Amino acid sequence: MSQSFxxxxxxxxxxxxxxxxxxxxxxxxxxxRFFFSAFVSAARSVTWSLQAxxxxxxxxxxxxxxxxSKLRTDALAPLFVEIRNSSQxxxxxxLNQVTLEHLREDLFxxxxxxxxxxxxxxxxxxxxEGTLLVDALQVSELYLASLVTLIFECYEKFKCVVNPRWYFxxxxxxxxxxxxxxxxxxLGFPQEWAASARKAVREEDAWRILRxxxxxxxxxxLFDRYVGHVILDPDETSGMS
Numbered sequence: 001m002s003q004s005f006x007x008x009x010x011x012x013x014x015x016x017x018x019x020x021x022x023x024x025x026x027x028x029x030x031x032x033r034f035f036f037s038a039f040v041s042a043a044r045s046v047t048w049s050l051q052a053x054x055x056x057x058x059x060x061x062x063x064x065x066x067x068x069s070k071l072r073t074d075a076l077a078p079l080f081v082e083i084r085n086s087s088q089x090x091x092x093x094x095l096n097q098v099t100l101e102h103l104r105e106d107l108f109x110x111x112x113x114x115x116x117x118x119x120x121x122x123x124x125x126x127x128x129e130g131t132l133l134v135d136a137l138q139v140s141e142l143y144l145a146s147l148v149t150l151i152f153e154c155y156e157k158f159k160c161v162v163n164p165r166w167y168f169x170x171x172x173x174x175x176x177x178x179x180x181x182x183x184x185x186x187l188g189f190p191q192e193w194a195a196s197a198r199k200a201v202r203e204e205d206a207w208r209i210l211r212x213x214x215x216x217x218x219x220x221x222l223f224d225r226y227v228g229h230v231i232l233d234p235d236e237t238s239g240m241s
Contacts, residue, residue, distance in 0.1 A: 005162040007049045008151060009219045015042040015147070016222065019140055027096055027117055036095040036118070037087050039140060044084040046147050047071075050154065057161055067150055076143045079122055094120055095136055102133040148219075148226040155217070155231055164214035169234050170207050183210060208235055 018039035025032035054060040071077045086092040098106045099121050109116055118136035159166040166172065168183055180203060184193050187210070201209070211234065217223075220230040 005053045006218070008046065008053050011042055011046045011049050012144075012148060012151060012219060012222055015039055015046065015144055018042055019137075019144060022118070022140070023137060025117075032118060033093050033095050036136065036140075037093055040080060040084045040087060043080065043144060043147060046151070050151065054154070054158070054161075057158060060158065063154070063157060067153070071146070071150070074146050075125055076139055077146060080143050097121065098133065099131065101131070105133050145226040148222050151219070152223050152227045152229065152231075155223075159231060163217055163231065165211045165216055166234055168207065168211035168214060170204070180206060180210075183207075211235075 018035050022032060022035040022039060025035060051064065054064070083094060086094070096118055098119060102121055106119060116135045116137075120134050120136045120139060121131050122134055122139070124130055124132050155162055160169070160172040160175075161167065170180070173179060173183055181191060184191065200206075216233055217231040223230050
């Protein structure tokens, strides 16, 4: 990888952070517009950081072409790309900018009691049907969920590349023609440590100790919240060493 996958995780958390801040704002406030703009920018940068991080990884380009096809057919992803482009290139922010055709609908919803705090006017998914007034928080969360799903699928596919604990498994090193001694060397420890470890414990236990010093998946909470699945630790699966 050309850069750490941690930047992808950070961008996802950044997007969620600004979305959470947006939830705490009221319509008409500048804070709301600022947080929405920041959310859109952070969310859009997730795929850019993903491509930068996975550059050169065997099989990624082919996988990402398929992932891009899914995003293009996603109901919201292309719309948020346009929102981001309008924001960055023209300074426009569509949050709570209600058009005349939706003014009556929006006023009715506000007068009817607690409802949508923030709204967006988006094109209808059906051609020729104009635009729809939608809950800005709801569609933003759905867009974020689609991005988290994308990163989860990438993480699951390339976990031996992006996750240090999966990287430091005997199976992964064997696939690449490497041994426990190579793992010790990669971590910057003397080769003598490998021989000492083999004498002290079984090799599978030595591998377990080695990867136990590595950080686990840092965004499993996001995966659980938005996808309903997590990346299991290699020691939580059977047959790993």
